[in-house]
Amino acid sequence: MAEALNRALNDAMAADESVLVFGEDVGRLGGVFRVTDGLTAEFGEKRCFDTPLAESGIVGTAVGMAMYGFRPVVEMQFDAFAYPAFEQITSHVAKLRNRTRSRLSLPLVIRIPYGGGIGGVEHHSDSSEAYYTHTPGLTVLTPAGAADAYSMLREAIEMPDPVIFLEPKRRYWAKADVELPVTTEPAHRAVVRRAGRDATVIAYGAMVETALEAASAGAEEGLALEVVDLRSLSPFDADTVAESVRRTGRAVVVHEASTFGGFGAEVVARLTEMCFHHLEAPIARVGGLDIPYPPPKLEEHHLPNVDRILDAVDSLQWDDGPAGGGARR
Amino acid sequence: MTALAPHLAGLLEVVPFGEPACLIAPDGSPAGAPGLEMPSDGRLLELYRRLVTARRFDRLATTLTRQGRLAVYPSAGGQEACQVGAVLALRPQDWMFPTYRETVALITRGIPAVEALSLLRGEWHCGYDPQQWRTAPQCTPLATQALHAVGLGFAARLKGEDTAVLVFLGDGATSEGDANVALNFAAVYEVPVVFFIQNNQYAISVPLSKQTRSPTLAHRALGYGIGGYRVDGNDVVAVQAMVSQLLDEGRSGAGPAVVEAITYRMEAHTNADDAARYRSAEEAQPWVERDPLARLEAYLLNRGVLDQARHDDIAAAAERFASSVRTALATDVEPDAASLFAHVYSRPTALLEAESAWLAEQMRFARQEAP
Numbered sequence: 226m227a228e229a230l231n232r233a234l235n236d237a238m239a240a241d242e243s244v245l246v247f248g249e250d251v252g253r254l255g256g257v258f259r260v261t262d263g264l265t266a267e268f269g270e271k272r273c274f275d276t277p278l279a280e281s282g283i284v285g286t287a288v289g290m291a292m293y294g295f296r297p298v299v300e301m302q303f304d305a306f307a308y309p310a311f312e313q314i315t316s317h318v319a320k321l322r323n324r325t326r327s328r329l330s331l332p333l334v335i336r337i338p339y340g341g342g343i344g345g346v347e348h349h350s351d352s353s354e355a356y357y358t359h360t361p362g363l364t365v366l367t368p369a370g371a372a373d374a375y376s377m378l379r380e381a382i383e384m385p386d387p388v389i390f391l392e393p394k395r396r397y398w399a400k401a402d403v404e405l406p407v408t409t410e411p412a413h414r415a416v417v418r419r420a421g422r423d424a425t426v427i428a429y430g431a432m433v434e435t436a437l438e439a440a441s442a443g444a445e446e447g448l449a450l451e452v453v454d455l456r457s458l459s460p461f462d463a464d465t466v467a468e469s470v471r472r473t474g475r476a477v478v479v480h481e482a483s484t485f486g487g488f489g490a491e492v493v494a495r496l497t498e499m500c501f502h503h504l505e506a507p508i509a510r511v512g513g514l515d516i517p518y519p520p521p522k523l524e525e526h527h528l529p530n531v532d533r534i535l536d537a538v539d540s541l542q543w544d545d546g547p548a549g550g551g552a553r554r
Numbered sequence: 555m556t557a558l559a560p561h562l563a564g565l566l567e568v569v570p571f572g573e574p575a576c577l578i579a580p581d582g583s584p585a586g587a588p589g590l591e592m593p594s595d596g597r598l599l600e601l602y603r604r605l606v607t608a609r610r611f612d613r614l615a616t617t618l619t620r621q622g623r624l625a626v627y628p629s630a631g632g633q634e635a636c637q638v639g640a641v642l643a644l645r646p647q648d649w650m651f652p653t654y655r656e657t658v659a660l661i662t663r664g665i666p667a668v669e670a671l672s673l674l675r676g677e678w679h680c681g682y683d684p685q686q687w688r689t690a691p692q693c694t695p696l697a698t699q700a701l702h703a704v705g706l707g708f709a710a711r712l713k714g715e716d717t718a719v720l721v722f723l724g725d726g727a728t729s730e731g732d733a734n735v736a737l738n739f740a741a742v743y744e745v746p747v748v749f750f751i752q753n754n755q756y757a758i759s760v761p762l763s764k765q766t767r768s769p770t771l772a773h774r775a776l777g778y779g780i781g782g783y784r785v786d787g788n789d790v791v792a793v794q795a796m797v798s799q800l801l802d803e804g805r806s807g808a809g810p811a812v813v814e815a816i817t818y819r820m821e822a823h824t825n826a827d828d829a830a831r832y833r834s835a836e837e838a839q840p841w842v843e844r845d846p847l848a849r850l851e852a853y854l855l856n857r858g859v860l861d862q863a864r865h866d867d868i869a870a871a872a873e874r875f876a877s878s879v880r881t882a883l884a885t886d887v888e889p890d891a892a893s894l895f896a897h898v899y900s901r902p903t904a905l906l907e908a909e910s911a912w913l914a915e916q917m918r919f920a921r922q923e924a925p
Contacts, residue, residue: 271712277742282701282735286743289705292690294713309731316695317702323897324679324691330900361898385900460903 227397229371230260230336232405233378234298238268241296244382246273248283248300248336257302258338258397280310284335288317291331298382303394304339305348311356318387319362333387334378338394339367340431340481342528344521351518352482354430357389358459358491365459366412367391369433371401373456376409391458393431415462417469421449424475424538427466427492429455432479432529439534450538458488466492467499474505475541479529484512506542571770574816575796576786580844582852590795595859601790602850602860603868604642608634608658609847610872611667614879615657615674619825623883625676630658632788632820635846636752637722638662639793640815643801644688644720651690651703651721655752659722663689667879677889696727700736700749704810707745718746718801726757728774729765737778737812746804748797749775749812752787754819759832775812787815788846818844891917 238244246264248256252275255262264273276283280301287297301307307314314335322330341350357365364386368374374392381388410416418433419440428436433454440450453469455462470476476496478489489510496508511529519527575587584592593601612630619627630637637659644650644663652659660670665682672681673692680691693699703721710717727733728751740747751771755762768774775782785796793815800811818841822829854860895902895910902910 277735277738279735279738281698281732282704282739285698285701285732285736286705286708286739289702289707290709291705292684292702293706293709295709312695312698312732313701317698320679321691322900325684325897326678326680326893327897327900328680328683328685329691364899460905463904 226368226371226374226392226399226401227258227260229375229401229403229405230378230392231262231264233375233382234261234264235267236406237298237379237382238264238272241382242272243294244272244296244298245290246298246300247276247287249276249278249302251275251300256300258394260336260392260397261300280307281313284310284313284318287333287335288313288321288331291333292321292329296332296334296382298334298336301335301337303345303349304337304351304353307335307337307353310335314357314363314389315360319360322386323362330385331387332382332385334381334384334390335388336378336390336392338397339391340393340395341518341524342395342431342481344524346521347518350524352430352480352513354391354458354480355482355486355488357391358461358488362387363459364388364413364457365391366457367393367430368456369393369396369418369428369430369454371399371403372407373409373454375403375405375407377412377456379406379408380412391430395431396434399434410456413457413460413462415453415455415457415465417451417465418454419450419452421451422473423449423451424477424541425451425453425466425469425473426477426479426534426538427453427455428479429458430481432481435529435531436479436534439531439538442531443535443538448538455492461491461495463495463499467496470496470500470508471503474503475538476504476508477511477534477537477541478508479511479534481513481528483515484510485515487512506540509537509540511537571772571782571784574784574786574814575792576789577792577795578789578849578853580788580849582849582856584853587792587795590792590799593791593795595857598791598850598854599859599864601638601642601794602854603871604638604662605634605790605847605850606868607872607875608638608662610876611661611879612658614876615671616821616825618880618883619674624671624674626824626826627657627674628655628824629819629821630655632841632846633752633754633817634658635790635793636750636787636815636817639790640720640722640748640750640797640813643794643797644718647688648718648720648801649688649690649703649706651699651719652692653696653699653722653724653727654692654694655724656692656722660687660689660692663687665689666882668882671883675883677887678893697723697730697733697736701732701739703747704736704740704743704745707740707747708743711743711745716746716805718748718805720748720750720797720801723749723751724757725751725753725755725762725765725771726760727751728771737775737780737810740810741778741780744807744809746801746808747810748800748804749810750797751812751814752817753814754787754817756819756823756833758823758827759829761833771814772812780810780812782812782814784814784816787817788841788844788849790846790850
């Protein structure tokens with residue numbers, strides 16, 4: 226995935242000279258995850274450069290540069306290190322178009338590696354998506370695999386609106402057989418990754434892979450799970466997800482972020498409004514514990530996994546009778 | 555100047571800062587400021603004319619607020635010379651980044667009053683076209699706009715253009731993180747930005763002495779490796795001359811500069827504030843004697859550049875301007891509720907379209923129910 230992102234940045238910079246990449250260590254080093262590797266060598270220090278170490282400065286100057294005709298793509302080194310830029314993102318990036326009645330627009334992408342599962346010490350594993358999805362004016366995207374990483378980042382860079390681009394860092398090194406460049410479905414659409422008639426597992430980012438593993442494990446027990454990859458959290462493609470849930474009648478929402486007040490709560494609320502008469506059971510949530518992100522040796526207790534997803538599927542009131550012929554256990 | 559701890563008194567010898575630069579003394583007599591030249595009489599008359607207009611506008615806005623025609627007004631009373639002088643140092647193609655207290659600066663920039671007052675009338679957050687006026691929306695979160703100014707100036711430099719940038723800050727805002735981040739980025743990127751700090755002595759109720767231990771706000775610049783300058787903020791001539799010069803130097807590659815303009819907020823923070831709770835009326839007296847308009851008027855009268863007839867003409871023109879503003883603001887415009895959804899994204903999302911339809915329906919019902 227990291228290579229696909231790198232290629233997307235490279236191709237976007239080659240295609241449009243107003244695209245600039247900057248952040249901490251993105252120049253000579255190529256970023257701590259090497260996503261910007263080689264960009265300075267290819268395009269020079271005026272197009273990809275290191276900034277002083279201050280996230281509000283990176284995002285705040287990007288606002289001014291976007292006002293003057295550039296398309297900045299900035300990197301926050303880790304999820305929790307983006308918080309110093311929070312005021313710039315919520316008070317300015319998200320609002321400038323609105324404040325000026327579209328006289329100013331901000332074509333700006335803020336890339337943020339997010340989530341855990343990499344054994345990182347504190348402040349390196351936050352799932353901060355709900356802060357951004359709760360901010361009108363932001364588009365929040367998160368690819369789950371390499372093809373989407375390429376295609377969605379290219380699309381994000383071309384958007385006239387600011388995008389929070391959340392990269393599931395534990396999938397950076399996932400191997401994938403993808404021919405680049407590639408164009409996948411439009412970024413604002415959710416996509417059914419695996420078809421199944423018994424229940425819908427809704428996931429995004431790193432949890433899509435975990436949900437697919439759960440579906441494979443479930444299949445061995447005769448359970449046909451459908452897996453939907455949200456891809457875009459804001460806007461949220463409620464129609465695609467609701468269509469799936471109306472068919473299966475049962476659903477589980479999975480994310481790494483703490484469950485309380487998490488993005489899953491919004492998904493459950495929307496689906497309940499849209500699919501109530503089709504539901505055989507309350508929609509279940511499988512999320513992280515409601516604790517600050519734990520130290521590496523304890524993170525396995527925090528993170529959703531295949532067993533927790535299947536346990537949640539088990540809890541969907543199957544005693545009423547099989548849905549689609551697949552009652553479990 | 556704030557009092558330095560005794561063991562730090564030597565600081566001022568290492569990095570001395572003299573009195574604020576001044577070209578016209580409070581009593582209207584000419585003063586010499588090293589490196590700054592007294593402009594031509596024609597230029598002085600123009601500064602005077604703009605200052606008279608600025609004051610008239612500020613008084614009018616204060617009155618309109620008392621009458622409930624503005625939701626709130628942070629007055630620039632006493633600080634008009636800062637705003638007029640700094641704005642008139644800009645060329646049309648330069649950019650400025652104002653705060654909520656800079657309505658006078660917007661008027662001086664030429665922005666129609668109705669558009670400039672949109673924020674304070676509660677109609678829309680920014681009523682003017684920033685691209686047309688090369689003026690960013692007025693910024694309320696303190697010092698955050700300084701980073702936008704630096705980014706814009708840097709962008710201009712990357713494009714090989716000589717656009718210079720003026721950003722307004724207050725004394726309180728210098729304590730914010732973003733002010734310091736912006737100074738550092740500007741220095742590293744060598745951006746032609748003038749950080750124009752109106753030191754009006756108060757951040758709402760908190761005096762400068764509780765804001766910093768820096769001997770002056772201009773000293774703050776040194777830590778970032780950029781020049782810091784002090785100017786008499788009640789001397790429009792010195793302000794204009796100094797900011798012009800620093801913008802010019804920035805355009806020729808000298809990078810950013812900090813200007814601390816010493817002034818005084820004659821009014822409360824806004825009409826909703828009560829200054830009597832934190833300062834005495836006597837405290838303002840010396841500043842009445844330092845009034846920016848009176849000193850320039852005295853200087854021009856003494857020199858014979860201004861006579862009674864011309865004085866009255868300028869006053870009458872300002873009165874006509876005020877009257878036109880009053881007329882323009884006389885009718886309340888009901889903002890279109892559909893605009894709530896039109897500018898969140900370049901294209902409304904399905905969610906916003908649904909909410910927009912819902913609100914339209916609610917409003918339709920409300921109109922039907924209305925007697």
